[in-house]
Amino acid sequence: MMKSPNPSIEALPGNIMADVLSRLPVKTIIHCKCVCKNWRELVSDSYFVNLHISRLPAGVMIHENCHFEVKPGIMKWLEIKGEVDDTRLHHDFVTLFDLSLAPALQNSNICQVGSVNGLICLWKYASNHDNIYICNPITREYMILPRQQYHTEKSYAAIYYSFGVGLLTKEYKVIRIFQPSQAQNLEVYTLGTGQWRRVGHVPYLLNESYGPYVNGCAHWIFCGRDSPKELYAFDFDNETFSFFPSPPSEEIIGRQILGVINGCLSMGVTSDLKFTIWVMKEYGIRKSWHKEAVFKQSMDLLIGEPVTGLFGLEDGTIWLFFREAVCW
Known part of the structure; x- marks a missing residue:
């Protein structure tokens, strides 16, 4: 003892x-x-x-996994060290969490669907079921959320998750949307309650599975059946979706992905000729969208795969994540 x-x-x-x-x-x-x-x-x-x-210090949690094996992989937290004219990622990880050591995660595919205040939301997915876990990589502890209600649905549904905390209630919540569905397809789980709640119907089609968390809201790009792509925000306090101002429509032609740069909502736009990064300097203010950077070539074509993640630091460094690569 x-x-x-x-x-x-x-x-x-x-x-x-x-x-x-x-x-x-x-x-x-x-x-x-x-x-x-x-x-x-x-x-x-x-x-x-x-x-x-x-x-x-600033850091990034990297999930190392082999896409050809049914294994949960390893989560490594690496610090980012900023120096004059040089920002680098430390190769020595701060901490490591081998997910295969957790009995509930063994022999499964795992992906991250959100991170807030040091807690990470993990999605264990399979062909006939899935589970959600909240993980603390520092203490190497995790909790298993109850099985979701959608398994009673007989039809196929694409599933989208996000994880965040209300600014007023301070409650941590996981939201999930399954599409297509004519019934209520928005479920919310508040940590500590022990159950999922169906709270409404999302009539829009999601463009990306990842909903970045900023200022108490998760953000998604939706594509209506007869309308262009638009931004919507889910408020974790009142549990509702609302229209959210996006960059000038004439400037966002191409594939779009949302991210977070220095605490601000950001958007990367990929076309055949360039890659543009927009940043919303004042949250919720349309006129505050600022063209942060323009690369005179398509990052998808340069790397050979599409951009899957985007975030930036206070020193102006912008990080782009791909399935098999990271660049900044």
């Missing part, structure tokens, strides 16, 4: 202890869980998690 920490340390007020431990690196935090029950509860508390994350 592990011995308790020094009594004088244990006597410190909880907020002081949280402040001290939150300055430790991730690998040390993992070991702190094993010291005693009090420390384990402390580092698992949402206040501590948010405090610790606020003090960490």
Whole structure:
């Protein structure tokens, strides 16, 4: 049995202890869980998690997996180090979470569908069923959400997920949309409730499966049957979709993907001749969409595969993710 920490340390007020431990690196935090029950509860508390994350350097969670094998893969957190005229990704990972060590994830295909405040939402998908997991890669803990209701549907449905937290309620929620469907196809799971709720019908066709989380909302590109592509936002507080202003329509001709750059909603537009990145400088204000960068060639053609992810840092560095590559 592990011995308790020094009594004088244990006597410190909880907020002081949280402040001290939150300055430790991730690998040390993992070991702190094993010291005693009090420390384990402390580092698992949402206040501590948010405090610790606020003090960490910028990083990216990379999911390494072989697309030809039915395995969950490995999640690696790598830090991004910014220097004068040089931003690089550290090759030594900060922490590693081998998903195959989790019994519930073994012999399955896994993909990430969202990340908020250090928690990652994982989707375990298969031909006849799927499951959702909320994972804390720092503590290497995860929870399994109940099976969704759509399995009672007999018809085939494409499934889309997003993960976020309400700005007012502070409730963490997973939303899922299955299409096509004439019935209610929007379900919400609030962490801690133990059940999914069907809350409405989404009449629009989703253009991308990933809905980036910004300012309390998930964002998607929808394509109506008789209308051009438009942006819609799902508010995690009131659980409703609403129209969201997009860049000038004459400027967004081509394949589009949403991302987050320095905390702002962004959009990448790919055509045969160029790749353009737009950033919304003031959230929700149409006129604040700014053409951040233009590459005089198609990134899809340059890399040989389509862009699947987009995000940027405070220093102006923009990262593009592909299925088999990363560039910045």
